[in-house]
Amino acid sequence: MRRQALMFLVLALAAGGLAAVLATRMMRTPPEVAEGATATVSVAVAARDMNVGTLLATEDIRLVDWPGDAVPVGYSTTIDEVVGRGLMSPVKANEPLLSSKLASPESGGGMSIIIPQGKRAMSVRVDDVVGVAGFVLPGTRVDVVVTMDRAAGQEEAATRLVLQNLEVISAGQSLERNPEGEPQQVPVVTLLVGPEEAEQLALAHSNGSLQLALRSPLDQDTVSTPGIRASRLIAGTPPPAAPRPAARVSAAPAAAPAPTAPAQVILEVYRGPERSTATVDTTIGGGGQ
Numbered sequence: 001m002r003r004q005a006l007m008f009l010v011l012a013l014a015a016g017g018l019a020a021v022l023a024t025r026m027m028r029t030p031p032e033v034a035e036g037a038t039a040t041v042s043v044a045v046a047a048r049d050m051n052v053g054t055l056l057a058t059e060d061i062r063l064v065d066w067p068g069d070a071v072p073v074g075y076s077t078t079i080d081e082v083v084g085r086g087l088m089s090p091v092k093a094n095e096p097l098l099s100s101k102l103a104s105p106e107s108g109g110g111m112s113i114i115i116p117q118g119k120r121a122m123s124v125r126v127d128d129v130v131g132v133a134g135f136v137l138p139g140t141r142v143d144v145v146v147t148m149d150r151a152a153g154q155e156e157a158a159t160r161l162v163l164q165n166l167e168v169i170s171a172g173q174s175l176e177r178n179p180e181g182e183p184q185q186v187p188v189v190t191l192l193v194g195p196e197e198a199e200q201l202a203l204a205h206s207n208g209s210l211q212l213a214l215r216s217p218l219d220q221d222t223v224s225t226p227g228i229r230a231s232r233l234i235a236g237t238p239p240p241a242a243p244r245p246a247a248r249v250s251a252a253p254a255a256a257p258a259p260t261a262p263a264q265v266i267l268e269v270y271r272g273p274e275r276s277t278a279t280v281d282t283t284i285g286g287g288g289q
Helices: 002-028 195-207 230-235
Strands: 040-046 061-067 120-125 141-148 158-177 183-193 209-215 264-271 274-281
Touching (some): 158 195, 183 195
Antiparallel strands (some): 120 183
């Protein structure tokens, strides 16, 4: 009996030891990828929110595992592929750093890398009202309205829509000094314009006050407006002018009819003391001629 109990104890200890060994192996060995599972790929993503023109440094990038069958087009697998390149559009943290969002390695950083050929970037100072209360952000589109007063050579204040459908490429703060020489933050909006539009914007900015009108990105129509002057704004739109009456033309007096010879002529004939009359018809023979 004692021998049988000892045998059971030895068997129990052996089974426990085997179970411990198997459990240790399972914990140390990584589980195999299940059949049909997708392997992952390292993808470079943004480590923080970054604006247009940012020159990417090593600390701005991190690698994450991405499902191999769902990687985005233009992704990078190493930090070295994207470090030193400038952002052509803003990115959010954990957003893949795709080649379509990055400038070429030799372009560097700054705003100049996002300006298309034939365009110019032009900045104008604004305030909360001009900047549509903070809703003018990079990527939005605006129209530019200028108001000029009498000091700008106008007979009266006038407002006109001068530029349409301009793209905003940046909106931020600029450090300038006030009249007392103290530094202050001034809101600045940078617009993408053509050369002629740059001239119009500079003239409008220096001779009048600007207002930005935010427009829908789906609205691509260009409108034509005559502008408005202060007198018309106060008085309202004048009613259409009444048609002028046609000028009277006085008729020339009719010419007096030419006198006509009488149709018959009575002749008195005397033969001695006797007197007689005779009637002659003048219409016969061409009026008696």
